[in-house]
Amino acid sequence: MSSESTPASPTTHVEREIAAQPSAWRAALARLDDFRPDLPPRGARVAAVGCGTSLYMSRAYAARRELLGAGETDAVAASDFRYNRRYDHVVAITRSGTTTEVLDVLRRLDPQVPTTVITVDPASEAGRLGRHVIALPMAAEESVVQTVFPTTALAVLRADLGDDLSALPDAADAVLVEPIPVGPPTHHQFTFVGLDWAAGIADEAALKCREAAGAWTESYPAMEYRHGPISVSGPGTVVWVFGAVPTGLAVAVEGTGATLVTSDLDPMVDLLRAQRLAVALAAANGRDPDHPRSLTFSVVLDQ
Numbered sequence: 001m002s003s004e005s006t007p008a009s010p011t012t013h014v015e016r017e018i019a020a021q022p023s024a025w026r027a028a029l030a031r032l033d034d035f036r037p038d039l040p041p042r043g044a045r046v047a048a049v050g051c052g053t054s055l056y057m058s059r060a061y062a063a064r065r066e067l068l069g070a071g072e073t074d075a076v077a078a079s080d081f082r083y084n085r086r087y088d089h090v091v092a093i094t095r096s097g098t099t100t101e102v103l104d105v106l107r108r109l110d111p112q113v114p115t116t117v118i119t120v121d122p123a124s125e126a127g128r129l130g131r132h133v134i135a136l137p138m139a140a141e142e143s144v145v146q147t148v149f150p151t152t153a154l155a156v157l158r159a160d161l162g163d164d165l166s167a168l169p170d171a172a173d174a175v176l177v178e179p180i181p182v183g184p185p186t187h188h189q190f191t192f193v194g195l196d197w198a199a200g201i202a203d204e205a206a207l208k209c210r211e212a213a214g215a216w217t218e219s220y221p222a223m224e225y226r227h228g229p230i231s232v233s234g235p236g237t238v239v240w241v242f243g244a245v246p247t248g249l250a251v252a253v254e255g256t257g258a259t260l261v262t263s264d265l266d267p268m269v270d271l272l273r274a275q276r277l278a279v280a281l282a283a284a285n286g287r288d289p290d291h292p293r294s295l296t297f298s299v300v301l302d303q
Contacts, residue, residue, distance in 0.1 A: 013143035014212065014289045018275045019176055020139075022169040024152045027138040029166075032159050038116050038132035039160045040089035046073045047087045051101055053146045053204055054093035054153075060200030061091070061157045067196055068161050075200075078102045083109070090115045091157075095141065095149045097124020106130060118153045143290050145211050147275050150204065151268055158268075171269045180276050181261050184284035187238050190215065191229060191258075192274065193222040193249075194242035198267040201242045205274035212289035213281035222246050233258040240274065242267035 010016040028035075040046045046065065048058035055077050062075035076082065078092070078101035090113055094102045097119040106115060106129040117130030120140045127133045139152035159165050182190075190209060192202035199221040206219035220229050223246055225239065233239060233256035240261040241249065253260045263270055282289040 012279070012288070012290045013141070014145045014147060014275075015279055017141050017143055017148045018272060018279070021148050021151055021272060022172040022176070024136075024139045024148050025155045025165070025169045025172065028136055028152045028156050029159055029169075032156065035134050035156055036160055038134055039157070040071070040091065040114075040116070043071045044088035045071060045086065046089045046091060047081070047085070048073060048075045048091045048093070049078045049081060049102060049105055050093040051078050051099050053150045053207060054095065054099075054102075056200045056204040056207065057093055057150045057154045057157075058091070058200075059203065060154055060197045063197035063200065064158060064163070065161055068163075070161055078105050081105045081108075087113055089113070091118065092116070092126060092130065093118045093150070093153055094124075094126050095120055095146055097121050097126035099126070102126055103129065118156070120149060144292055145208065145278075145289055147208070151271065154268060165266075168266055168269055171265065172272055175265065175269060175272050176276075178273075180273050180280060182238050182240075182259055183277055183280045187236055187259065188216065189232060189237040190217045190240060190277070191225065191233065191238065192217065192219040192240045192242065193225050194267060195222045195244055195246060198222075198243035201267040201271050202240075205240065205242070205271055208275050208278040209281055211292045212278040213285050213287050214292075215278070215281045215285065222249060225249065226252055230256060242270055 010019055048062050050058045058075040062073040065073040092102050115130045116132040117126045118134045119127055120136055122133045122135040136152050139149040141149055192205040194202040202219040206217040209215040209217040235257040237258045239253045239258050245262050279289055
């Protein structure tokens with residue numbers, strides 16, 4: 001597979017934060033024993049809530065937790081939380097700790113339900129509302145477009161489930177200095193897909209390219225690609241698979257003339273390549289990835 005873009009020195013906040021992920025993961029994983037008592041116990045029925053990027057990390061966590069047999073887990077958009085459902089524990093992911101919909105959930109929950117807030121600032125309003133707080137100051141960000149905080153939060157959650165992530169920071173260091181496999185001007189549309197928990201990673205990859213670059217991106221569970229989304233694929237488009245490639249998918253993509261991107265990387269590591277693609281697309285589209293259109297650092301709604 002030919003290279004489309006080579007790494008350059010970081011010049012924006014988002015580029016520096018993409019590059020900071022391996023060290024943030026190491027720092028957070030070193031504190032796993034401190035975090036574990038505040039996370040849901042095995043067998044608990046859990047809701048993971050968030051908005052935007054945090055919702056996609058919740059989806060990845062929920063799918064991974066169920067796949068590993070740790071207990072029933074729902075991933076729910078904070079704005080769509082179902083208060084009539086019984087949960088043993090609620091995990092809220094919020095970088096700023098100020099997102100209106102997440103705060104609403106924390107305020108409205110039955111106070112008997114344990115809550116864990118994962119955030120950068122434990123003194124934020126969400127931090128004050130949560131019964132347990134996991135603070136990740138090593139993943140603080142200046143950019144509106146989230147990169148280092150969500151993956152660091154997911155690293156903590158995955159490690160708590162028993163995933164061995166010890167090799168991931170070094171693998172992430174390696175992909176940061178390798179050319180990204182596709183990009184402008186050769187490709188103009190990107191479909192990201194993944195199986196199981198990697199579907200949440202695909203959602204996040206697509207969001208990064210939309211936020212940072214205004215690019216035409218889509219995302220789906222991998223097996224859903226052939227049920228309609230395949231119709232947008234063709235020459236000049238990309239289908240990027242996180243994790244295992246389902247049987248028959250490669251042949252289907254090749255039949256459209258689209259470029260297929262696969263790797264043996266852990267999907268969370270492969271996400272760094274998609275984040276770098278987002279920066280490359282932003283440059284090609286004349287966008288500033290630190291100032292995406294119509295977005296702010298935290299969504300605080302007028303009540």
